[in-house]
Amino acid sequence: MKIKNAEKYFYSSLEKQPLEMFSAGKLYNSYKFFGAHRINCDGYEAVRFLVWAPHAASVCLVGEFNDWDQTGYPLKKISHNGVWEISVFNVKVYDSYKYRIVTPYGEVFYKADPYGFHMEERPKSASKYFDIENYSWKDRKWRESLKKRDSYVRPISIYEVNLLSWKKKKDGKQYSYKDLAEELVPYVKEMGFTHIEIMPIMEHPYDGSWGYQVTGYFAPTSRFGTPTDFMYFIDCCHQNDIGVILDWVPVHYCKDAHGLCHFDGEDCFESSDRGRAENEQWGTVNFDYGKTEVRNFLISNAIYWHEKYHIDGMRIDAVAYMLYLNFSGKDIRNQYGGYEHIEAVEFIKELNSAVFLRYPKTLMMAEESTAWPLVTSPTDVGGLGFNYKWNMGWMNDILEYMEQDSLFRKGNQNALTFSITYAFSENYVLPLSHDEVVHGKKSLLSKMPGTYKEKFANLRLLYAYMYAHPGKKLLFMGGEFGQFIEWNEWQGLDWHLLDYESHGKMREFVKNLNKFYRREPCLYELDTTYDGFEWIEHENHQESIIAFERKGSEGDKLIVVFNFTPIERKRYPIGVDKLGSYKVVLNSNLIKYGGDSRSMSVYKAKILEMHNKPYAIRLTIPPLSGVFLKYKGNE
Incomplete structure (x- = not known):
């Protein structure tokens, strides 16, 4: 192709194979062809525009580079399924453009580029030419590490x-x-x-x-x-x-x-x-x-x-x-x-x-x-x-359960435990997402029943249960410090709440919960199999208590006990496999998180058959709390 200096645009040749693959639905890198791309043709640099408009009678390119000339830059139809092309000189980065499309009925539409890499900021609506190839990435170490990772056996805790x-x-x-x-x-x-x-x-x-x-x-x-x-x-x-x-x-x-x-x-x-x-x-x-x-x-x-x-x-x-x-x-x-x-x-x-x-x-x-x-x-x-x-079923059930007054939870224990019956049928993420804190649904903290203090205790309990339950985790922004009002897309989160002790301690709990989750393999390694989970107690409806074990691939275990009532349970028996000491390694009721517990207790197992196990510990379960215990041998 011989290009003359006076030309403002021309029609370049495009190989048949990409067009045929696009028509067949197999051009999975179509973004390398469609849209606006810098090309070199006959020693000249230009930008080629390619668009799919199968029913159009004609297509013209209008933009800053041609003073929005309505018809002076017509595209040429180059395929049977309606792909149109033009190559244009003197297009600069950030130049705005649209396609002027005339329909078979004579209507005129001005459309942004479906494959455009950049657009004007609202309320403007044109596409902008932009070269996305020049960024110098510095994340090689991260990308190399991904090649060795198996997400199923790794912790995933997502901030939405x-x-x-x-x-x-x-x-x-x-x-x-x-x-x-x-x-x-x-x-x-x-x-x-x-x-x-x-x-x-x-x-x-x-x-x-x-x-x-x-x-x-x-x-x-x-x-x-x-x-x-x-x-x-x-x-x-x-x-x-x-x-x-x-x-x-x-x-x-x-x-x-x-x-x-x-x-x-x-x-x-x-x-x-x-x-x-x-x-x-x-x-x-x-x-x-x-x-x-x-x-x-x-x-x-x-x-x-x-x-x-x-x-x-x-x-x-x-x-x-x-x-x-x-x-x-x-x-x-x-x-x-x-x-x-x-x-x-x-x-x-x-x-x-x-x-x-x-x-x-x-x-x-x-x-x-x-x-x-x-x-x-x-x-x-x-x-x-x-x-x-x-796991939308888990999300709906647990929020319905937690919103109930604790006096009535005993009648709805199934909402708390049912999710385990299907927890390993799919690879699940447990979401507490944006959809649950808008449109009159209230924030997570506001959903919680009870007094001001009990609301925070219930929310910590919910998070503790979520992190103990099989499945990866997702929490919407603001939930980590107890946003009180619903999410409002028009304003920022209420960060001033962190000036109040209860909200600051809530955030501290979520931070420590994330770090605890990441260092305890038994909470994530066997998320997708019953090998990683075992019930201890799930039938105590009257006291709204459940307990289970989470297990890791190397035989490590955590015992997790939850009390969904505001009543402290003293000397509560929990069946265990071994004699020796069991130490509380996480307690949602600690003073530093806004609760009342002063220390992480240690309990010694006794010979006492309980929960189909040969031994038992008797522990104090604080009100509205989750307690995680780990076997420490004969310490």
Whole structure:
């Protein structure tokens, strides 16, 4: 191709193979072709723009580099399935642009680039040209260490964060990615969490959607800075041994005019079946997983965040809405008369297979609330292929139980113990997430019954039980210090509460609980098997007491005893396997945490058959408390 100096744009040649793979849904690195990319052609540097608009009558590029010329930069259709291309000179980093799409009916739409790497800050909505290849990563040590890790036998304690409302500056302004790297990262490290989970970071127009209604799937939101600023944030996390999990929304997208909805005037990313396309519950549009190009777009997106931003995992939102055609209440059935969304199931399997092939140590976590089988089993045995699932049943049961007045808990013991009957059917994460502290549900602390002091005791008890229960852990921001009011996405957390002793001691308890969890292998090594758990006491409904053992792979054990009433139980017998001393190694009722216990007691076992064991200890169980004991031999 011979390019003349006077030309402002030209049409470059693109190999057939990527276009064919995209059409077949197998171009899993489609982000390397679609969108805006710097190229060198005939000795000249230009930026090539590639967009999928199968129904468009014409497509033009408009932007700062051409003074928003409406028709002067027409794209050329280069494939049978509607891929359009143009290469343009004199495009600079941060230049804004959109695609001007004319529909077969003469309508004109101005659309942001579905593959755009950067976007204007709200309320503006154009894409911005940005080169994401120039960041110099410093996380090699972290990434090398991941190759040796098996997440199933390691502690995972996740701090869930909404970046907009974690903390505000004194003047009310939001933190940037770099500000968060300087404050949030050391805070999470100090608190002992292993991972940060960020609520959807992909570009979205409305703060109140929390990021769950996306317009820019390949663009980290510009609210907090540039793509390289976000890379810096993740880099800082890794340099401090903190993994990063992104919340991801491959279910639906918003109807904003510049987004994916009716992208080329027709049903492009959505289904032509209005019942399947419309998501009335959220006022959004569902993806059509039956289209190869849509599956390609989403799978490429998941791989993109791993490759370009070094993320360590994804929490996939609203999987139940993907699996069932009738989950939103509609009577929609598949071709066989069932409610299973067959195309979505195949998409999920393809997604997980593709991601794990490239990133075998990543975390793919399903927020899935039904009894769909084998969610965390490999696809080759009929599973969906995730490696973790949020345990929504545990979350609902334990919060219902804890919200009850302690006098009535004895009638609901099953809500406390039932989760163990299925705890090892999947690889679970135990979530106390953002969804449980909004929309009138109250904060975790406010849910707790009793006096002011008992509320804190109950919350410490809840956390102690959560960390003792099989499964990885997740806690939403603010829960660590006892946020009193519901989470409000428009303002920062109530950090001033730490000026009050009870809240400061609550945070100290969560910090110590995280560190205790991380140094006790029996709390995480056998999370996915009954080999790591054994009931001691689960039938004492009247006194609302349960006790069990957690076991490690090397034979180490912890005995954990919980008292869910405000009544101290003295000389309570607990069956044990060996004679010798048993020392309390964690007590949620210690004075330093806001309770009344002054010391970590030691109990000697006696010959006394109890709980199907030959020996027993008699211990004092403080009110509304969890006590962890370890065998110390003949000390």
